[in-house]
Amino acid sequence: MSVGETALGHLPLRAVRFPGKYIQGPGAIRLLGAEAKRFGSRAFCILDRGIAEALRQKIQSAFGNQSELSIVTHGGNCTMTEIASLEGHASKYRSDCIIGLGGGKALDTSKAVANGLNLPCMVVPTIAASDAPCSALAIIYNEDGSLDRAMHLARNPDVVIADTNIISAAPARFMAAGIGDGLATCIEANACRASGADNTFGFQGLELAFAIARLCEDTLFEFGARAMAECREGACGVATERVVEANILLSGLGFESCGVAAAHGIQDGLCELEETHSSLHGEKVAIGILGELLLQEVESRTFNKYKSFMEKIGLPTTLRQIGIPSATHDKLHQVALRACRDGDIIHNEPMPVTPDMVVRVLRELA
Ligand SMILES: [Zn+2]
Structure with a gap:
């Protein structure tokens, strides 16, 4: 039983947490x-x-x-x-x-x-x-x-x-990875909301947390490409300020208080493969986002919106780009088994997720 279920009555306890x-x-x-x-x-x-x-x-x-x-x-x-x-x-x-x-x-x-x-x-x-x-x-x-x-x-x-x-x-690659991590926040928040899953500390998120997750995504789509351009020139401008706020603060509040789901579940699975260890967390999360969208069977227009944004930012969108040139069934199965462990975050999705489903979507990203 989660902490939030100890509430009297039928409505769950909801919570958010913040840095001071x-x-x-x-x-x-x-x-x-x-x-x-x-x-x-x-x-x-x-x-x-x-x-x-x-x-x-x-x-x-x-x-x-x-x-x-x-x-x-x-x-x-x-x-x-x-x-x-x-x-x-x-x-x-x-x-x-x-x-x-x-x-x-x-x-x-x-x-x-x-x-x-x-x-x-x-x-x-x-x-x-x-x-x-x-x-x-x-x-x-x-x-x-x-x-x-x-x-x-x-x-x-x-x-x-x-x-x-x-x-x-710092090298622009770090900023790009943070955008990948931040881009997952709203998608995973929505998955947790749809399934009724708890956040990272055992409650359901308050509305404020979901509003923050939405603002995070909107900010990244609006300012992400400009911030990358500024960053490549080593210049700190308005877009950089907005994206740093999104990557560090908005995404941090959003993921912690709304919860995480398949994008991070898949990234955890990808960490099983030694060859992905030179990729950054947010780069593997980017692959996780595409996998999550495929699991959710979103319209191809929605999938392409995220994918083309990632390409514009310089994030990986294929397994090859995170160090897996030959995505054999054994490797993908290993990733999928780790991602789909009992009680793990991938099960915060609104639909049941099996290892076979994860292997299938990863194959589409080979
Ligand atoms: Zn993350």
């Missing part, structure tokens, strides 16, 4: 020190090793000399070992808050560390490649790099700072 504060704009990182000071004088900062050197100076100057600050470099993966080790360092430092800066794995590690120590958490995404930063989930990996599980955290980050100067200077 979300700040976005060019140069927003300069507010890091002032925001951290609200939680106390000692901040423990976990910095993505990929951008450590580029950001260290910016972080130090954001803190001035007014706060104590400890900066450590993230090990690269979000494992229980990494989390335990950083928890040890942070409590030895007697931190008042945990700050994570970087991509998804560094941010998820920081959220898990803050959760473990029951400390306030601030995150600074340096790419807009997924909708993970605002959520109360951390994706935990095994030491060998395979997926372990999603850790459910007690609360969402207290502060999210999206500096669009930093984000728009």
Whole structure:
């Protein structure tokens, strides 16, 4: 029984969850020190090793000399070992808050560390490649790099700072992947609504969450291509601002509070194949979206609308483009079995989904 079903009467409980504060704009990182000071004088900062050197100076100057600050470099993966080790360092430092800066794995590690120590958490995404930063989930990996599980955290980050100067200077491929992840949000929200499935924390979503998911999709269709053009020039303009908001905030609120379905179910299945590991999460979600639309048997006009938009953005639309040149039955069956595990998110679709159906739609995307 889900949490939402404990309601008295026949109407379910509905819920949404949010980060405490979300700040976005060019140069927003300069507010890091002032925001951290609200939680106390000692901040423990976990910095993505990929951008450590580029950001260290910016972080130090954001803190001035007014706060104590400890900066450590993230090990690269979000494992229980990494989390335990950083928890040890942070409590030895007697931190008042945990700050994570970087991509998804560094941010998820920081959220898990803050959760473990029951400390306030601030995150600074340096790419807009997924909708993970605002959520109360951390994706935990095994030491060998395979997926372990999603850790459910007690609360969402207290502060999210999206500096669009930093984000728009990153390779355009990250922005495209975030658009892929964001494009799934409304489609999956609608699937959950139609089936009555719960969101990621066991309730049905409130209307507000569905309105946010709709705004996310509308924003991406309107500003996605222009934002990609700006990003390729390394320029941060109005379209970039709108798409960063959609990729990080709107999609984050939407997926968490409305629920996820077949697009993410298929991406989870695709992760079973080693050859997809060099593709980004949002690139595999893009394939998942097309698979979901085929499962739903939408009109070809609707399918083509999403597919041609993805092509315009530079997202993959075939299995070949995510590293699977020969889509054998065995491989597709392996993906389908993982996607269709009992109780998994693919069953949030309004129609029953079987492994055979998944193999059939993936074959159409070969
Ligand atoms: Zn996602």
